[in-house]
Amino acid sequence: MSFNLNIGRILFAVFAISVSPVVAQTDTSSSDGLLKAARKAAFDDDNYPQAKVYLYKAIEKSPNYSDLRVFLGRIYTWTKNYDSARICFEEVLKQNPGYEDACLAYADMTFWNDENEKSLTICEEGIKYNPKSEGLYLKKARVLNSMRRFSDADKAVQVVISLNKNNTEARALANRIRENAVKNRIGVSYDFVTFDKQFSDPWHLVSVDYGRNTGIGSIIGRFNYANRFASNGYQYELEAYPRISNTFYSYVGIAYSDNIGVFPHWRGGFSLYANxxxxxxxxxxxRYLKFSGDPTYVYTGYVGKYYKSWLFGARAYITPSTFTSTVSSSYNLSARYYYASADDMLGFNIGYGVSPDDRLNVIQLNGVTQLTSYKAGFIFRKKFSKFNVFTIDGSWLNQEYLPKTIGNQYQFSIGCLRRF
Incomplete structure (x- = not known):
């Protein structure tokens, strides 16, 4: 009897220990417990109605608990009940002026609904009470960028970077603001390529480009001169980067040359980008390529991630067998370290295959059979004075240029960009 009683006590204790966390997780007797339950319902169960029920009950218990109304306002925002969300946020700010989380949520809601002036006012009011808030300065920069007040946007995003140089969202936004901030740019670059086996003469490529920011995005014209295979050639390019929304923008490009063999006859492309x-x-x-024969279409995809002061990227190019003897592909991995501003960068890349976006080597895609090649490279970019950027880069390409015949290619480039 005593033995059975002890076993019963042990089993009861094990059961109590095993279920106690579950009970704690589902405890809705306090405002904090109800807030946790609401977060679980919203994020884990995707059940916004149930989350609101928990929050209503919590607000009855603690009407001055700001986080409850802020989260309720966010749920109203996500479900597009903007008037109700506005009431929640304004009630919190009335009770607790400058409350950071309320300012962040309210600024988001108004920004997403194209109320830029209102969103900016909310950010600035919040910053008065929270002068070191990375989130509020970042949202202020995003709003100012949307309003095309690029100089003010740059000042705001630089505050974020000064507070935390590893803020990845600020780095990404600073890059976009930098491109939008000036109306004009002129660039000049020179590339030198030499081979150990494949060709006896080196290649030379000189590019001059002019770009201008417009109301719909930037437009760039470029002139390229090349000396390859002991022949001279000229190419004319036009690129545009139309903005679609705060999230999406696109790339449209076309290039022409009548010096086929030195350049492709036609080269074009279209991409949709998303922040x-x-x-x-x-x-x-x-991408579209046409040499002397039938055209070739190449499909590309890219994903990048900002992490602290780094940007990591992966890209692939796929050419269907419709255009080559077999399905061909090329891949590239890259890493960029931003050591100061968005124009100060050290980058590295490794890859397999030849890219149609590589102006130096795209001519080597002129053929139905693509052989094996491996690539590694670096780039260094440095801003000097306020509007000038200096760039050097180099690469090594190990390529099977004939079946079972491998050679090395070495490239060095220098360039300068002036914004005004």
């Missing part, structure tokens, strides 16, 4: 949450960016696109 995604969590400091991600992505691209899907297509």
């Amino acid at each position: 995604l949450p969590k400091s991600y960016e992505a691209e899907l696109g297509v």
Whole structure:
């Protein structure tokens, strides 16, 4: 009897220990417990109605608990009940002026609904009470960028970077603001390529480009001169980067040359870019190449991630067998370290295959059979004075240029960009 009683006590204790966390998780007797339950219902169960029920009950218990109304306002925002969300946020700010989380949530809601002036006012009011808030300065910079007040946007995002140089969202936004901030740019670059086996003469490529920011995005014209295979050639390019929204923008490009063999006869492309949450960016696109024969279409995809002061990226190019003897592909991995501003960067890349976006080597895609090649490279970019950027880069390409015949290619480039 005593033995059975002890076993019963042990089993009861094990049962109590095993279920006590569950009971604690589902405890809704306090305002904090109800807030946790609401978060679980919203995020884990995707059940916004149940989350609101928990929050209503919690607000009855603690009407001055600001986090309850802020989270309720966020749920109203996510479910597009904007008037109700506005009431929640304004009630919190009335009770607790400058409350940071309320300012952040309210600024988001108004920004997403194209109320830029209102969103900016909320950010600035919040900053008065929270002068070191990375989130509020970042949202202020995003709003100012949307309003095309690029100089003010740059000042705001630089505050974020000064507070935390590893803020990845600020780094990504600073890059976009930098491109938008000036109307004009002129660039000049020179590339030198030499081979150990494949060709006896080196290649030379000189590019001059002019770009201008417009109301719909930037437009760039470029002139390229090349000396390859002991022949001279000229190419004319036009690129545009139309903005679609705060999240999406695109790339459209076309290039022409009548010096086939030195350059492709026609080269074109289209891509859709997305600035995604969590400091991600992505691209899907297509490239068009025409030499002397039938055209070739190449499909590309890219994903990038900002992490602290780094930008990591992965890209693939796929050419269907419709255009080559077999399905061909090329891949590239890259890493960039931003050691100061968005123009101060050290980058590295490794890859497999030849890219249609590589102006130096795209001519080597002139053929139905693509052989094996491996690539590694670096880039260094440095801003000097306020509007000038100096760039050097180099690469090594190990390529099977004939079946079972491998050679090395070495490239060095220098360039300068002036914004005004």
